[in-house]
Amino acid sequence: MSMRDFSQSHECLSINTATVRQSYGADFPLPKIIEACLERGIGAISPWRDQVAAAGLPLISKLVRTHGLKLSGYCRGGMFPAADAKGIDAADLDNRIAVDEACELNAKCLVLVVGGLPGALAGKPIHKDIQGSRNQVFDGIGKLLEYSKSCGMPLAIEPLHPMYAADRACINTLEQALDVCDALDNEQTGAIGVAVDVYHVWWDPKLQSQIERAGKNRLLAFHVCDWLTPTTDLLNDRGMMGDGVIDIPKIRGWVEAQGFVGFSEVEIFSTGNWWLRSHEEVLDTCIARHTGGFV
Amino acid sequence: MSMRDFSQSHECLSINTATVRQSYGADFPLPKIIEACLERGIGAISPWRDQVAAAGLPLISKLVRTHGLKLSGYCRGGMFPAADAKGIDAADLDNRIAVDEACELNAKCLVLVVGGLPGALAGKPIHKDIQGSRNQVFDGIGKLLEYSKSCGMPLAIEPLHPMYAADRACINTLEQALDVCDALDNEQTGAIGVAVDVYHVWWDPKLQSQIERAGKNRLLAFHVCDWLTPTTDLLNDRGMMGDGVIDIPKIRGWVEAQGFVGFSEVEIFSTGNWWLRSHEEVLDTCIARHTGGFV
Incomplete structure (x- = not known):
C-alpha cells in the first residue's frame, strides 16, 4: 500500500493551535489563528480548551461552522488521577464537559492526556505510586467512555513520552494504551483509540508492531513535530518537522498502511524558537515541511 | 521473600564515581574519591573510564587491590554505532580495551551504554535510521561478547531512558535489552545481562514483569538515584534518593526477589545541585539515604 502524496497540496495538514499559541512571543488568540489558517488554505485545526474558553465556545463554534473548518482533534481531556474522591469527581465532570465541547465543535476525537502522580505537575507529588495512578486513569477512562459513547465522541488516548510519566501522563507507550483499549472496548468499535504523536513514540522499538495492532x-489521530539533538527543555523544545531525528514519513507509512486517512497534525511547543517567530512564518513553514517531504 | 535490611549498615552501598565527579563544582579526581569512600567505610565503587585514565590504570588498580575495594561495575563500554566500517572497528577495539580494564580492576561487570544515531551526541546526527543503529548495536555486542566471555567479564546492557534514544542509547527498555540477551545467550549463562538503573526504567509499565524475566x-547491576519534578535538564538533573518520585524500595524488592545480592550503586549527575556541594556532604547524604529507607 502506497502512502498518500502530500507534495501537491496541504489538504491533509492540520494545525494544533498550540503551535501558534504565541506570535513574536506574545499571546496569539484562537480567532486570529483560525483567520491565519484560513488565509493559507489550511482546512483543519486542533484547538486547546483554554484557547477556546478565552474566545468563548459560541464564537469558535460559529467560526468553525461558517468556514467549514475540520477539527482533527480537541485538546484535551484527561488528568484523571487525584488525591481524593472529590478530586476524582471534579476531573470526571470536567472531562464530560470536554466531551460536550468536542461535540459542539464536531471534533474527530477528544485527545486524552491522562495525568500522572497527583500534584506532580505543580512540583508537589503526593505519592510515588504510579501503578495507583494508572488504576485511577483506567477507572476514569472507563467512566468517561460510557458518556462519550452516548454522545458519539471517540476518545483518543495519547501515550506521552516516558519523560512525562510523573507529571503529565502515566500511559507512556502505544502498547500500554492499546491494552487499555482492549480492556474497555475489545470489539474495536472505534469509540476509543489512540493519538499517535511521533514525538512521544518515535523511540519505541515496538512502534511498528503496535501501530499494526x-x-x-483505533488510529484516531496522527501528530507530528521533531526531536532535536540536543533537546534543551523537556516540554517546550520541540522541533519543526525535518529539523530533528524522527523519520516521520516512515512512521506515517506504518499508520497509513493500516488505512488511516486522517490529518497530519502539527503540534510544536517551542518557547525558545518557533513561538518567538511570527505566526505567518510558523504556518508557512508548517506547509512547506508538510509538502516538502518531511512528513 | 523479604528484602535485605539496609538500615543497619551500608555494606551494600556502592558509589558510582560520577556522583562525586565534582566537589564544590571543581574536578574531583578518582584517587581522592576512593580515599573519601574508604574513610566512610564505603567498600564499593563504579568508576568511569575517563577518571581511571586521568589517574592512570596502574595506580587505580593498586588502590583497589590494596584496600580490597569492590567494583559493582565499570563505566562504560558501548557507543557501537558508527558512520562507517572504520568507525565500527574503532568502537570494537575500544570496547575490548574497556573489557581488559574491567578485568584488571576485577569489576563485577562492564556496563554498556550502547549508543544511538552516529553524530547525534555532537548535535550532528548523520541519519535517522534508529533501527539501523539498533542493528549495529546488536552486531557490536555480539562481537564483544565473544571477547568478554574469553576474559570472564560479564557485559551489562543498560537500557537508557527513551529521552536518550537519539544520542546515547537506542536500547530503551528492559524488554528490549533482554531480547538482545536472549538472542546472544539463550542459555542465560550470566555472560551477558542488564544493569537496572531506576532512573531509566521506573516509568515502564512492564518493569516488574521484565525484572522477573x-x-x-541477568540482573548484573542495580543503580539508584531519583526523578525530580520538575526535571530541568535531560542529562544532569538527577535527584538524590528520596527527593523524587521513584519508589526505589519497591523496585529493589522486585530485583531482590529474583535473588540479586549485589550492591546498590548511587549514580547521580547533577550540575546544578549535588556537584556544587562538597564531596563530603554528597557521600554522607548517600549513606544516610541508603540506610534511611529511601533505597
Whole structure:
C-alpha cells in the first residue's frame, strides 16, 4: 500500500493551535489563528480548551461552522488521577464537559492526556505510586467512555513520552494504551483509540508492531513535530518537522498502511524558537515541511 | 521473600564515581574519591573510564587491590554505532580495551551504554535510521561478547531512558535489552545481562514483569538515584534518593526477589545541585539515604 502524496497540496495538514499559541512571543488568540489558517488554505485545526474558553465556545463554534473548518482533534481531556474522591469527581465532570465541547465543535476525537502522580505537575507529588495512578486513569477512562459513547465522541488516548510519566501522563507507550483499549472496548468499535504523536513514540522499538495492532479503528489521530539533538527543555523544545531525528514519513507509512486517512497534525511547543517567530512564518513553514517531504 | 535490611549498615552501598565527579563544582579526581569512600567505610565503587585514565590504570588498580575495594561495575563500554566500517572497528577495539580494564580492576561487570544515531551526541546526527543503529548495536555486542566471555567479564546492557534514544542509547527498555540477551545467550549463562538503573526504567509499565524475566543470572547491576519534578535538564538533573518520585524500595524488592545480592550503586549527575556541594556532604547524604529507607 502506497502512502498518500502530500507534495501537491496541504489538504491533509492540520494545525494544533498550540503551535501558534504565541506570535513574536506574545499571546496569539484562537480567532486570529483560525483567520491565519484560513488565509493559507489550511482546512483543519486542533484547538486547546483554554484557547477556546478565552474566545468563548459560541464564537469558535460559529467560526468553525461558517468556514467549514475540520477539527482533527480537541485538546484535551484527561488528568484523571487525584488525591481524593472529590478530586476524582471534579476531573470526571470536567472531562464530560470536554466531551460536550468536542461535540459542539464536531471534533474527530477528544485527545486524552491522562495525568500522572497527583500534584506532580505543580512540583508537589503526593505519592510515588504510579501503578495507583494508572488504576485511577483506567477507572476514569472507563467512566468517561460510557458518556462519550452516548454522545458519539471517540476518545483518543495519547501515550506521552516516558519523560512525562510523573507529571503529565502515566500511559507512556502505544502498547500500554492499546491494552487499555482492549480492556474497555475489545470489539474495536472505534469509540476509543489512540493519538499517535511521533514525538512521544518515535523511540519505541515496538512502534511498528503496535501501530499494526491498533489498526484503522483505533488510529484516531496522527501528530507530528521533531526531536532535536540536543533537546534543551523537556516540554517546550520541540522541533519543526525535518529539523530533528524522527523519520516521520516512515512512521506515517506504518499508520497509513493500516488505512488511516486522517490529518497530519502539527503540534510544536517551542518557547525558545518557533513561538518567538511570527505566526505567518510558523504556518508557512508548517506547509512547506508538510509538502516538502518531511512528513 | 523479604528484602535485605539496609538500615543497619551500608555494606551494600556502592558509589558510582560520577556522583562525586565534582566537589564544590571543581574536578574531583578518582584517587581522592576512593580515599573519601574508604574513610566512610564505603567498600564499593563504579568508576568511569575517563577518571581511571586521568589517574592512570596502574595506580587505580593498586588502590583497589590494596584496600580490597569492590567494583559493582565499570563505566562504560558501548557507543557501537558508527558512520562507517572504520568507525565500527574503532568502537570494537575500544570496547575490548574497556573489557581488559574491567578485568584488571576485577569489576563485577562492564556496563554498556550502547549508543544511538552516529553524530547525534555532537548535535550532528548523520541519519535517522534508529533501527539501523539498533542493528549495529546488536552486531557490536555480539562481537564483544565473544571477547568478554574469553576474559570472564560479564557485559551489562543498560537500557537508557527513551529521552536518550537519539544520542546515547537506542536500547530503551528492559524488554528490549533482554531480547538482545536472549538472542546472544539463550542459555542465560550470566555472560551477558542488564544493569537496572531506576532512573531509566521506573516509568515502564512492564518493569516488574521484565525484572522477573531477567532473573538472577541477568540482573548484573542495580543503580539508584531519583526523578525530580520538575526535571530541568535531560542529562544532569538527577535527584538524590528520596527527593523524587521513584519508589526505589519497591523496585529493589522486585530485583531482590529474583535473588540479586549485589550492591546498590548511587549514580547521580547533577550540575546544578549535588556537584556544587562538597564531596563530603554528597557521600554522607548517600549513606544516610541508603540506610534511611529511601533505597
